[in-house]
Amino acid sequence: MDHVGAWCSDPDSDVTPGCDHVTTSPGPDAGAPCGSHVMVRRGLTKSKCSLAEMVGVVLVLLLTALPAGRWGLEDLSEALTFPSCVTGAALVLVALTMIVGMVAVLDCWARGPISNFGVVALISTGVALLTNGLLLFQTWKDGEKVGYPVFFGLLVLGSLWAVISVWRRLDQIPTPKRVAVALIVTTIVAVANFSYQYLYQPYRRGAAPLVQLSVGKPVLSEDEDGKAFSVPVDIKLVNHSDVSFYVLGAEFHAMGEKVRLNPTDLSQPRWRKDAEEWAKYREKHPLTRREVYQSGELVAAQPWIPAGNWVQENDESLTRIVVKLPIGTPYEKLTFYSSLSLARKDRLVMGSFGQPMYSWRGVNMPRWVKESKGIDTIVKMASMKENNAIDRYTRDQRRVSTYWRFGSHGAEVSVVIARKGEEGREFSEEEIREVQNRYGLLDILTGPVEQTLGEIKSLSRR
Secondary structure, eight states: OOOOOBTOOOTTOOOOTTOOBOOOOOOOOTTOOTTOOEEEOBOOOSSHHHHHHHHHHHHHHHHHHHHHHHHHHHHHHHOSSHHHHHHHHHHHHHHHHHHHHHHHHHHHHHHGGGOOOHHHHHHHHHHHHHHHHHHHHHHHHTOOOTHHHHHHHHHHHHHHHHHHHHHHHBSEEESHHHHHHHHHHHHHHHHHHHHIIIIIGGGSOOOOOEEEEEEOOOEEOGGGTTSEEEEEEEEEEEEOSSOOEEEEEEEEEEEEEOOOBOSSOOOHHHHHHHHHHHTTSSSOOOOOSSBOOOOOEEEEEEESSOTTOEEOTTEEEEEEEEEEEETTOSOSEEEEEEEEEEEETTTEEEOOOOOOEEGGGTOOOOHHHHTSTTOEEEEEEEEEEESSHHHHHHSOOEEEEEEEEEETTEEEEEEEEEETTOTTSOOOHHHHHHHHHHHTOEEEEEEEEEEEOHHHHHGGGO
16 A cells, blocks of 8 residues: 655665665556556655754745735735735635645654655645745835845745755655646646736726816806806716726816917017917917917816815716806906826725825925925825735835925926825936836826807997
8 A cells, every 4th residue: 555745754664864765666556547656755754854854844834824824815805906816815825725735744744654645745835935936026026125025035945945855755756747737737827827917917008087178158147247257167077997096186277368469470589489488387378470478367276076086987077167257357268277186096095185284384395396486385195005915015105195286377286106204305207107107197187278258258348
């Protein structure tokens, strides 16, 4: 009768203690089914050396099971993406495999040659080696805490030693082809999930809502006895994607402009000067050879979606804003703009914004904010977490900061996601792009949409 076990050999064997010896593998019995060939290896069982090896293998499996089980359970319940949930399920399965492997190792050491769990110990150490290798790659690639790559690097070495140790001390490996198939299938599944999450997912097609701004016809305000008029502005937000978004900031503003045309084309030096003046402003205006540059004046500004709300997937919303002006306004036209700053809800978990902080009350502001002379700034901050457990533990904690800078042309919203204490430092273009791609940050600007006022102003002359 064949016996299977790790650290399991016949105590009556003439094998010299302390040395491994491989015997000739017996051929299959007559009439045995295909694939039942048994490869026999002889080794030590209960010497002090084998006890130390047993403790070492159990320790490697235990240290692999602890982070895998904890991260896996958190991802199953809290991960924001399907690949992260699959990774969580895989990590939970790995933790269970490690527990079964530890039981198998202890059984083989305690029961000796009558144990039948040596091959289970071999498979569990192989899974531990693969898992620790993938976690080492992930924590080295995206992790920021040095301790985790070092920890998993040591576990990779320990897992490799455990695989070799179990392999050398197995008495018998029944159906080695089937064992190999099991390890290969496990490897393929792990690599496929890893490739899908870290290679395919980052390059998947992006999602962005559409903001449509439409201006209605100006009408006289009945409550002002014909001395004022109102312009209705509809802002429609359309999200046809299957992704939800956090609203970090949304601002609407209207500019009143006086239009002055020369009867002849402007001289080239004057036109060039006007073009340079237009370029200083966030709003873009059409340039002609006869239009004389005149900066617009802010006549209305307000948020059109509260910061901290979210845009649901496959949803639409409509916001109406009414801009009211006196009938004798000096402007010939109104120009409307809207801005929207978003973050993808499948890339981060964001808390609510705390109490705002004001630049005019002595709050320390980043240098790039201080450089804007004559601009008042309001800062809002919110806590955030990564979208999966691995990044949550291996990356430094960050928070979301929004800077509302108020000037003569309305408010400009700037979003910064950085470690605590680093919100004020200068970020390179590469760092900015990396943050935008990682957390799905979007800035959607709509406008200019113009409305001429000649018809409504003519009513004041009647």
